[in-house]
Amino acid sequence: MAEEGINKRKTEHIRICLTDNVEGVNKSTGLEGISFIHNALPEVNFHDIKLETRFLDKTLQAPFLVSSMTGGSEMAAEINRNLAIAAEERGWAIALGSTRAILEGDKHQDSFLIRKYAPTVPIIANLGAVQLNYGYGADEAQKLVDLTEADSLYLHLNSLQEIIQDEGDLNFEDLLPKIEEVCKQLTVPVGVKEVGFGIDGTVARKLHDAGVAYIDVSGAGGTSWSQVEKLRSKDPLRKAAAEAFNNWGIPTKDCIVSVKNNLHQVPVVASGGMKTGLDAAKAITIGADMIGFARTLLQAATESAEAVNRVMEQIEFELKIAMFGIGVKDLKELKNTNRVEIMGKSLLEG
Amino acid sequence: MAEEGINKRKTEHIRICLTDNVEGVNKSTGLEGISFIHNALPEVNFHDIKLETRFLDKTLQAPFLVSSMTGGSEMAAEINRNLAIAAEERGWAIALGSTRAILEGDKHQDSFLIRKYAPTVPIIANLGAVQLNYGYGADEAQKLVDLTEADSLYLHLNSLQEIIQDEGDLNFEDLLPKIEEVCKQLTVPVGVKEVGFGIDGTVARKLHDAGVAYIDVSGAGGTSWSQVEKLRSKDPLRKAAAEAFNNWGIPTKDCIVSVKNNLHQVPVVASGGMKTGLDAAKAITIGADMIGFARTLLQAATESAEAVNRVMEQIEFELKIAMFGIGVKDLKELKNTNRVEIMGKSLLEG
Amino acid sequence: MAEEGINKRKTEHIRICLTDNVEGVNKSTGLEGISFIHNALPEVNFHDIKLETRFLDKTLQAPFLVSSMTGGSEMAAEINRNLAIAAEERGWAIALGSTRAILEGDKHQDSFLIRKYAPTVPIIANLGAVQLNYGYGADEAQKLVDLTEADSLYLHLNSLQEIIQDEGDLNFEDLLPKIEEVCKQLTVPVGVKEVGFGIDGTVARKLHDAGVAYIDVSGAGGTSWSQVEKLRSKDPLRKAAAEAFNNWGIPTKDCIVSVKNNLHQVPVVASGGMKTGLDAAKAITIGADMIGFARTLLQAATESAEAVNRVMEQIEFELKIAMFGIGVKDLKELKNTNRVEIMGKSLLEG
Amino acid sequence: MAEEGINKRKTEHIRICLTDNVEGVNKSTGLEGISFIHNALPEVNFHDIKLETRFLDKTLQAPFLVSSMTGGSEMAAEINRNLAIAAEERGWAIALGSTRAILEGDKHQDSFLIRKYAPTVPIIANLGAVQLNYGYGADEAQKLVDLTEADSLYLHLNSLQEIIQDEGDLNFEDLLPKIEEVCKQLTVPVGVKEVGFGIDGTVARKLHDAGVAYIDVSGAGGTSWSQVEKLRSKDPLRKAAAEAFNNWGIPTKDCIVSVKNNLHQVPVVASGGMKTGLDAAKAITIGADMIGFARTLLQAATESAEAVNRVMEQIEFELKIAMFGIGVKDLKELKNTNRVEIMGKSLLEG
Numbered sequence A, B, C, D: 001m002a003e004e005g006i007n008k009r010k011t012e013h014i015r016i017c018l019t020d021n022v023e024g025v026n027k028s029t030g031l032e033g034i035s036f037i038h039n040a041l042p043e044v045n046f047h048d049i050k051l052e053t054r055f056l057d058k059t060l061q062a063p064f065l066v067s068s069m070t071g072g073s074e075m076a077a078e079i080n081r082n083l084a085i086a087a088e089e090r091g092w093a094i095a096l097g098s099t100r101a102i103l104e105g106d107k108h109q110d111s112f113l114i115r116k117y118a119p120t121v122p123i124i125a126n127l128g129a130v131q132l133n134y135g136y137g138a139d140e141a142q143k144l145v146d147l148t149e150a151d152s153l154y155l156h157l158n159s160l161q162e163i164i165q166d167e168g169d170l171n172f173e174d175l176l177p178k179i180e181e182v183c184k185q186l187t188v189p190v191g192v193k194e195v196g197f198g199i200d201g202t203v204a205r206k207l208h209d210a211g212v213a214y215i216d217v218s219g220a221g222g223t224s225w226s227q228v229e230k231l232r233s234k235d236p237l238r239k240a241a242a243e244a245f246n247n248w249g250i251p252t253k254d255c256i257v258s259v260k261n262n263l264h265q266v267p268v269v270a271s272g273g274m275k276t277g278l279d280a281a282k283a284i285t286i287g288a289d290m291i292g293f294a295r296t297l298l299q300a301a302t303e304s305a306e307a308v309n310r311v312m313e314q315i316e317f318e319l320k321i322a323m324f325g326i327g328v329k330d331l332k333e334l335k336n337t338n339r340v341e342i343m344g345k346s347l348l349e350g
């Protein structure tokens, strides 16, 4: 697909994500099956609650990540700038949308260069893993990291998105050894993420064995690419297929549990349908180390850095309320709380 | 927050509770999971059914309590008067809304002085437990009890309400020893209550070990403070947070079961979402000793003592119907009935 | 209550049952949890399917009963006539509404004298069991049977109906020995029925031990007296109580199973919410011997005997279809079929 | 019923199936209880995925079948032509609607002669099994096969349809030995199908023992004949009966599982409510060998062969997407995948 075409598609994606219902049908993250058990006597001072954490060898003010969204257009430049400024202000990590455009000499490649707005927080560059079957390798990956001054690289897995969207790059054969090669060569740690259909423990284990440093599950329950394509596509075949698959994907909650069961020590980023700090609190309770937000930040990102900052503040506030509500004062205590009921089973009452 | 501000807020609370939907979203008391097994041959005379019980060393005509609501304004004075007259007429206990205003020399402090309307039934004064971290202690508590001629004092726990409402008094650290001190010093027994998010058995045990005489669970499923604040607040941060927490809290049914499992002998007041005498019957069957009604009485309380009396009569009548329906003739038999199905498990069929 | 009052009430009941929604709220018979497992190769000739059965020492053309509804007014006379003629034509049993009015010399007592319209089928007279505490005994019962030329007497248990309706005759104490006395004295067998709240196995066993020959469960899921009273009553206390109890009662399915578990040999009449021949088939599969229909026949009964006959034919046709669908050719085979799934458990697959 | 009458009825069926809601009430195939577990790293090339399979000794391009629908009228001739041309183009098998009309010398018997449009793919002729009790036998069956140049014969079982529709041919007694006779005599293999109420394993086993070569379950969850008759019939008795049975039938998913549990080696055709290639993928995962589509193709079949071809392409595309989504590259791998969750139980996580 020509560069022009990709940019048009990406702009349409943003527009549709801003205005339409792009959630899967009868699909949720599964986090509604988790509820905290209120602690009427919290025995903490709300003002002492701490959200600090470490990620990619840096200290963050909160366990939060701006998930990969965009780059490669004028609108994208604006969005990325706003996200980066706010991320720096609030001490969040930030991931870029697919940075492949840089390698292809895109005229809007500046849109990816956000280090000037976010001098201290972790930045994560991004490349479609499938591109390793289409001419890209460790050298190009390193180039992306260098140009964006990133602390890490995301390889994203997006098989279903590719097929529903344009039958573009559909050869996912033998990717694993190539991912391994990139992990070996790169000067920064490599994370792997999905784009909304989820990564389970079996796949995560293979990826970790290949050298992947952390997993971003990006599960189902949030932005659904089959839904986006149903709204965008004009090809009846694809429109109908998108409709048929509106329920596809592993719910984010199931991804987290499955990955944690398989890989106890590897950092897990929970993303896909995260909307509030309460969602974040639940995900942390079942094993997530970091929480990624994509669409939840999109509207504000088209407005201003201040607007993004306000949404971020909101999310942090809600996470703190949840922690206050069960009486824990830092993330470690939150991870280990028994004041939680998972699918009707209370950890407190046993 | 200035006195004027508190009064304004309290009046808004009443107004919102009277006119809007203030129940949590997808949240219920859990009592709908309990159903009685009709006894076609009750073998009792309806007219012999007795509701009498003992509470705070007095005999009540029914196991019912007017839950803490208000005080400290003109409207509150009227409400409290109506509630008190009706409570006396029907032999219910009555609790006051937070009486802290008395200590601060509020001009409407007369609104709390209801002993003249309710000379014989138990009156319970009320203070926010968190105030023990903000300058109040056993002496002030005793003063409240003395001024209101109360038979007992409620310390209410309202962490989530405080945070969603105004980030006022948020230091809940080390409250337990202070509660213990109050229990030790006070001339009357101290009860602890929540305000709608519920107390579980673990917390109840700690409180009881500290000297608390009885527990009012005030669980989720009735008036929801996150909902009230969502409607009241003008601050978008708080409004959104209130929305995110519209599902928070331990359902009243779960509170009762959990507290009873942990504290077999301690009196439990079931409140939070109690609407009918049938709700009361269910709560008693799973362990409650007293049933508290707040919002269910509010509308009538703004009208007249007669209106309150009629709602109370209604509730008593319904409790008797339930007892007749299963063929028991006093509260002891009700507590021990096996004509009940709890979450699909029949105690009768085993 | 004066005779005039009773008649007025009964006429209102009929009118409300004809025009309004009188089913309980979120209440069903439970039969929807039973489904037959279609037999694609039934290996029977539809025209050979037999519905014949024995009841009260007579042969019926189908295992069906016109449940107790009415008597004692002009409208009732018409209804009873139509029901009786159709029952005779189709070989159904027929029960009368409460026949107490006869004893009190009601001017419409002719309305109960249906033997002339139904010379051969079983007729069941009817008296409120609670009347045994209010001056009636075996002699009066025998008189009812004699006057109506009945084959049996129903004693109906209606505690909840009485209390919600008028607090009339509410002394249900020590009824059992009096029921025993009636059973002993009467020249015909005595059955006991509820009126829509259900009889469970424990109560059924007591009744059987007292000499009751068969049990009509009349469970919840059909006509709900709390609903009828909610619509009829003008007294706000009763209206609200009726509302609170709109979910009360043991679902018909649970009654049948419970009674059969306790009394293997005693005939069980399933009534309460029976609408179609498919409902009947399900009830038979779980143990019912006879199926009673009240409100399902009411509309037609106000029209003509032909209209009633058509509804009866409809029900028989549906029962036969169900039997054809699973490939059984008589009621004995239906009772023993394993082509049924009960609450998700298939008897066929084990 | 006269020939004219049958044709009229069949045309009405088509019209109703095209325009009205003809699905059962609260009835589904059960396939919604199956979900695939997305494989984020599929390790296959989408373009290598193969759908080829063998059926009736021929190679098909996809495991798909045009289910029996029609014949015997002008409209039917057009429909069958379009279906046949498209089936040939895409390499699907195709079954005819009941071909009994041929034997009765129907004037539209040409409508069944589709071999000229579909020279290479398997064609299946069709006869109501119950006709074996009404004068037809192996000779007539052979004649149908010969005239239609079919590779196989379907005997369809349609007891419930017959009874709800017209009480026509309702003697299903002793059909089994006659089916056995047909299987023995015929020069081609015999399959048995239902018409939407489903075949379970017990029945399938009997049929297989009698010589039936394959089973088409045609379960509930798709076109419901009780629904069709409810809309079509003018006889109130039948209309009401159809309504009462709107929930009858074994869901397609349950049929497949039950038949496979009983007959491990016998080919199973899954039909009844199959709408997408994703449905097909699910059915294959639980044991189906072929997937049949009736109503899903009907609208297109009234338009043109190209329209049918497009729907078929759609279905194939969706099946491939599902296979890509879990990372399998042929039907054998699909059948054996553990990337599936059945009724909440994950085969992957155990």
Ligand SMILES: Cc1cc2nc3c(=O)[nH]c(=O)nc-3n(C[C@H](O)[C@H](O)[C@H](O)COP(=O)(O)O)c2cc1C
Binding pocket: A013, A014, A017, A067, A068, A069, A070, A096, A097, A098, A126, A156, A193, A194, A195, A196, A218, A219, A221, A222, A223, A271, A272, A273, A274, A292, A293, A294, A295, A296, A298
């Ligand atoms: C507008 C938009 C653009 C996106 N672009 C990318 C991308 O270029 N690369 C990528 O890995 N993920 C991309 N994603 C996926 C997100 O990173 C995330 O995995 C997914 O949206 C689920 O999270 P959410 O429910 O919070 O939106 C995009 C998401 C959105 C909403």
Ligand SMILES: Cc1cc2nc3c(=O)[nH]c(=O)nc-3n(C[C@H](O)[C@H](O)[C@H](O)COP(=O)(O)O)c2cc1C
Binding pocket: B013, B014, B017, B067, B068, B069, B070, B096, B097, B098, B126, B156, B193, B194, B195, B196, B218, B219, B221, B222, B223, B271, B272, B273, B274, B292, B293, B294, B295, B296, B298
């Ligand atoms: C208008 C209103 C004011 C209240 N004020 C107080 C209060 O001052 N102190 C307190 O402990 N609880 C207060 N409550 C909480 C109630 O005592 C009770 O715990 C809660 O409302 C749940 O019960 P309900 O569902 O019956 O309303 C108030 C409740 C209402 C509706």
Ligand SMILES: Cc1cc2nc3c(=O)[nH]c(=O)nc-3n(C[C@H](O)[C@H](O)[C@H](O)COP(=O)(O)O)c2cc1C
Binding pocket: C013, C014, C017, C067, C068, C069, C070, C096, C097, C098, C126, C156, C193, C194, C195, C196, C218, C219, C221, C222, C223, C271, C272, C273, C274, C292, C293, C294, C295, C296, C298
């Ligand atoms: C209009 C009407 C009047 C009834 N009157 C009597 C009665 O006099 N005696 C009695 O035992 N049951 C009476 N019943 C109760 C029925 O016999 C039956 O137990 C109950 O209605 C449940 O059955 P259904 O759901 O088929 O209506 C009456 C029911 C109706 C609808």
Ligand SMILES: Cc1cc2nc3c(=O)[nH]c(=O)nc-3n(C[C@H](O)[C@H](O)[C@H](O)COP(=O)(O)O)c2cc1C
Binding pocket: D013, D014, D017, D067, D068, D069, D070, D096, D097, D098, D126, D156, D193, D194, D195, D196, D218, D219, D221, D222, D223, D271, D272, D273, D274, D292, D293, D294, D295, D296, D298
């Ligand atoms: C319009 C129409 C006509 C049908 N005619 C026949 C028929 O003649 N013989 C037969 O065996 N099945 C017939 N069927 C049943 C189908 O073959 C199939 O078993 C059933 O419709 C369920 O599949 P579906 O949900 O995909 O429609 C017909 C179905 C339809 C929709």
